[in-house]
Amino acid sequence: MKTGLRDVLTGWRFGAAGPTPPPPSAPGDVLAEAEGLRVRLGSREVLRGVDVVARAGEVLALVGPNGAGKSTLLGALAADLPADGGVVRVHGRPVDEWSAPELALRRAVLPQSTALSFPFTVEEVVRMGRAPWARQPGAYEAEDPGDTDDAAVAEAMAVTEVTGFAARPFSALSGGERARVALARVLAQRAPLLMLDEPTAALDLRHQELVLRVCRERARAGDAVVVVLHDLGLAAAYADRVAILRDGLIAADGPPAEVFEGGLLSEVYRQPVEVFPHPRTGDVLITPKRG
Amino acid sequence: MTVLEKSAEPMEPERADAPRPTTPRRRRAPYLLTTGLVVALLLLIPVAGGLGAYPIPTGDVISSVAHRIGLGGAELERVPESVLWNVRFPRIVLALLIGASLGCAGALMQGIFGNPLAEPSVIGVSLGAAVGAVAAIAFGLTFLGNWTVSVFAFVAGLITVFVVYGMSRSGGRTEVVTLILTGIAVNAFAGATIGLFIFLAEDTAAVNQITFWQLGSLAQSTWPKVLAVLPCALLGLAIAPFYARKLDLLALGERPARHLGVDVERLRVVLILVVALLTAAAVSVSGVIGFIGLVIPHLLRMAAGPGHRFLIPGSALGGAVVLLAADLAARTIVEPAELPLGVLTALIGSPFFFWLLRRTRRKQGGWA
Structure with missing residues (x-):
């Protein structure tokens, strides 16, 4: 029974086949882009003509002061917020032309805060990330034996170091633990485009590094990663490209070594900032000038 | 340039995290509960068929049922046979349908x-x-x-769910306080409207019927009444389980559910229709029977976890069992009189609601 009662009732396959998974992308392919994007929230125009591109194989960090429009930009790229001008494309197609199930196979989104109405366990929450794949015809006979739901869930939990409390209810976890479980759910979705809104905000030093290392690994494996960050040091260390937002416009966009420049940062953040190489490794270090 | 390019060696893992499966208790609980509830149902039905002002031995009840479905047994005498099939069984079937509708609608x-x-x-x-x-x-x-009554109840119920849903949500979430206060306002308005209709009612017979009906009772159950409830209840109960997985995802919030491929708008409209169907089925014959939809899903969630794939059918089954038991109690405790069923469920259900309210408040650290 290919199109069963269930399919008709739930509308998964009303006359059409299930959502088609995206074809594999080559490094450098544009997986998400905004062109002249304008977004209005209430009476305020939060984004005033933003151009930004996320490519496969690349970590793009969005940085900028509070209220610059970082999360709004991410929300618009994720199809949460409608564009009031300009266009957002995901996998080459305007974002509002995709259906929700199609988009779910193409991009995963980590929201800034995670809430859960009912006390699901950690493992159940991570498994929710597999929902978009539930109705894929090849879901259970994939050529790669590691590419099954169980493997995806186990791997995502291992990478984010949450395996140890897989059976605990999500509501019993600390803020940082919840953030990592939410990230595990997003990773388990295995979408080629990852959008993370401040994934490091609630995390300790070790797990901040861990999360961004995961981002790098996903990018190396061919995914596009867009990540909103507050910590410029993390952005400098892990991002391939950084877009600095200021008042709803892109102030600079390029490799961290080029865009992280004392004068520009001091001006954007309205706080004197020093940029200098690490004495031993030569990495870019950024600190506010104090005293 | 970046850290990884230079130092390929990964950090030490935090600790040797052995993958631990979800507790076996939670895996087994749905099966145990389902079995337990089905057994309870199979025991309760013949007992409820036998007990009452005109007692019929349980063995005779089973024998009569077996006879009717062609599995041997024997027909009873005229009077017990008539009591069983024209009085008791319509009432039992109604209790099951209404209980299932209420449990499922609550979940x-x-x-x-x-x-x-x-x-x-x-x-x-x-x-x-x-x-x-x-x-x-x-x-x-x-x-x-x-x-007529069912259809009217459905339309009015549908309007009410949309109103409550529209008024109690802001920014994709429903706060407890807003929801409860909205409920108070809606209940007050509906109560006043009912009062007005009673005032305007054409004859005293109708007024009496409404007054009794309002208390919530399954007395005077007949097969035509079963038939009046059946379409709404069955349709609602049949559609609901197909949305279990999507409701699980909705627990993450509307946006994350959408990110995982759920068409939230569509889900909402379909489920509001289903809730209206189930509520109409429950209300049109028996009046308002409260708290079944609150207590049953909550207890099942505590025992078997919040996954809706068990919770939705489980709440229907649990609601059916509990309402049948409650109705049996209502009509046997104070024999030969009969407690209104709605009064009985409210007596037990409202302290439970109070406890739940306190617990929710403590968890949130006040209502803000």
């Missing part, structure tokens, strides 16, 4: 609102549906035949 509503306190009677949907039913009774409307 669905809590899922849609993302709030364990949502329940048809708490947020005013039951009384809203009752307005439609009362209108049909008070004005003697019968143009849809046997189904």
